Amino acid sequence: MWKPDRTAGKPLYRQIYEYLEQGIAYGEWPPGSLLPSERKLAERLGVNRSTVVQAYEELRASGWVESSVGSGTRVARSGWDAAPNWRKYTEGGTILPNLPLMRRIREVARNGDNVIDMANGELSADLFPNEAVADLLQGQRFSEHLGYDDPQGFGPLRKTLVATLLRRLGISATESSVLITSGSQQSLFLITRCLLSPGDAVAVEDPSYCRSLPMFRSAGLRVLPLPVYPDGIEPEDIERLYREHQIRMIFVNPNYQNPTGSVMSAEKRERLLRTAARLRIPIVEDDPFSLTSFGGEPPLPLKASDREGIVLYIGSLSKIAASGLRIGWMIAPRTVIGRLTDARQQMDFGLSVVSQWLAERLLQSEEFGDHLRRLQHSLREKQQKMADALHRHLGRRVSFHLPEGGLNLWCKIDREPDGGKLVEEGIKRGILFLPGSVFGSEPGFVRLSYAKPGLHQIGPGIEAFAHALETL
Ligand SMILES: Cc1ncc(COP(=O)(O)O)c(C=O)c1O
Incomplete structure (x- = not known):
């Protein structure tokens, strides 16, 4: 406000x-x-x-x-x-507003200097590759063409991504099958608007990434829930949803799922690919977190084993480098890339060439590997700090598991307070977090993100959260 x-x-x-x-x-x-x-x-x-x-x-x-x-x-x-x-x-248009609770949290985060932000799934400023970016910018003459760039994305960045994805995640792609987008968010937007029609049914993890839900609704899609278990969704549920609702697409986030942190087991990954291939339903694999893997070696994405070309793979620099660069990508069959490139040209003519140039240099730089290792180490440290603080201040009143990557802890609390009231009590005490309801979950869950607060803020933040919980 x-x-x-x-x-x-x-x-x-x-x-x-x-x-x-x-x-x-x-x-x-x-x-x-x-x-x-x-x-x-x-x-x-x-x-x-x-x-x-x-x-x-x-x-x-x-x-x-x-x-x-x-x-x-x-x-x-x-x-x-x-x-x-x-x-x-402002009540018109085809893009529905975000949930009032999400808008409230965003306002407080934007204005509040005195609030510890465990709501925003974003890296803290010290985790960005600040030095590498400064080095790349310093003394560099920017010699690229400054006109409208190829709406499919800056050629050198697509080439570097092909090499990076193969080396780090085992994904085989060609430059012509890559589309550079303004973050994963734009990839999801283009898919829902160009490949699906209002009234289509889609299978979506339950709970799932809070910002994709309003996007599905705005596109007029029927959202059918796929419950998320500790080892990911159950592929048999897809068969059932296909029989009952003729679902046309499946959206999953198999590595360090947002919000639960779950990792799909190898056996389920295989079955999911087989089921989707047999039913001829595309899978959208949203994969922003693989390279946060604390051990440095995440399970390979579905896309790495996709022989039939049924996986539309989405990635981004937001959670592994800097969200403000707004660099994301999609790997898809060329016909799909062609259609989406045409649509994105109508939307924004393509991404800033300066940002794409910087991303390309960053991915190529020697410092990038060191940056990732530092990031993974810091995230693990912050996660541990949060887990310790939760045990100290809430003991048995809260339960969670510790994912080996990602930015969030998905916590079950021993009662079911109204999510909106709990958030307001938190704001009074200077702590922001997301209640499970915004991810479509049943009551009694909250998502606490350890990425944005400083290490020293995590203890006081959890203490404030515990006090907020006590009042309800
Ligand atoms: C699962 C998931 N998908 C997509 C996004 C969008 O990220 P961006 O558009 O910054 O790449 C996020 C951001 O939090 C996310 O958690």
Whole structure:
């Protein structure tokens, strides 16, 4: 939420006045609508009530609002030319908004300097390959073409990825079967929008990555749950879903699944590939975490054993290097790559060539291997610290297993508090986390991410979480 800027050199009441005036003029608060009470707005903006009173007085004097005793302050119905009703417009479109709880958490994370963030599945700044990037940028003359790049992705990056994926994950690909995307998120978006149609049924892990669920709903897909067990989903469930609902695609995250951390067993991987091949249903393998593997050697992705070409493989630099580069990739048959490349050209003409150039240099650099080893080591250390703190502050009231990679602990708690209330209690105590409900899970789970907080913040964060839990 917007807040006045105390360093702006403009009186706070004036900033609030202008913020409200613009909202009214743009139709965010239509004529006749009720503005928040002075007390509530003051609380929300973190200012004295008298500051809001002064802003409201100015708005009254300018004719924007009217107040009467007992019925609050309303936007005036006349005296100014009504703007389009922007609020109504924002309810349109085909992309559904995120869940209110997710928006609330995002706002707090964005504004809150005093909050320990265990909600965001993102690396902390010290885990990015900062030095390697600085070295690559320093003194380098950027000599690449600065025009629109190939919408399929920067050629040298596709070539380097082919070599990297083969060397590190056993995946065979050719440059023509690689599409560079703006993170895995864009790969998922393109797949749901270009290869599926509204009304299609898809099988999705339950629980699963919280940001893919609204995307499936926006695309009008029927989402059918595939329960996740400690050794991954059960391929027989796919047979059943196919018979009952004619599912058209399967979405899985076999290595260090988000949120549960589970790793699909080798036997299930084989059966899954066989089942999908027999039923001729494509598998989307979302694999952002393999290279976080603490031991350095993750189980090979499904794609490494995909002889029939049924796996659309998605990867990303977000969890192993830097999410802000927005570099992701998809490996798929050429017909699929062609269709998605055409669509992504309509969306954004392709990714920044500078970012792709940097990613290519980074993957080629000698430092990248060292960076990965340091990252894996730090993540393991942070995970252990979190596990110790959970045992110390919550003992038997919480249970979890320790995945050998990934960024999250999926914790079962000994009761089933309302997820929204628990999050609010956490925010009061300066700790952010995600309740299981946002991943579509049954009550009684939370996902705690150890990647973003500093090592020294993990203990105090878990202590605050334990206090929040005690209140419910
Ligand atoms: C399982 C999974 N898929 C996809 C993404 C999207 O990541 P990005 O678009 O940054 O690559 C995430 C991010 O948290 C994730 O956890």
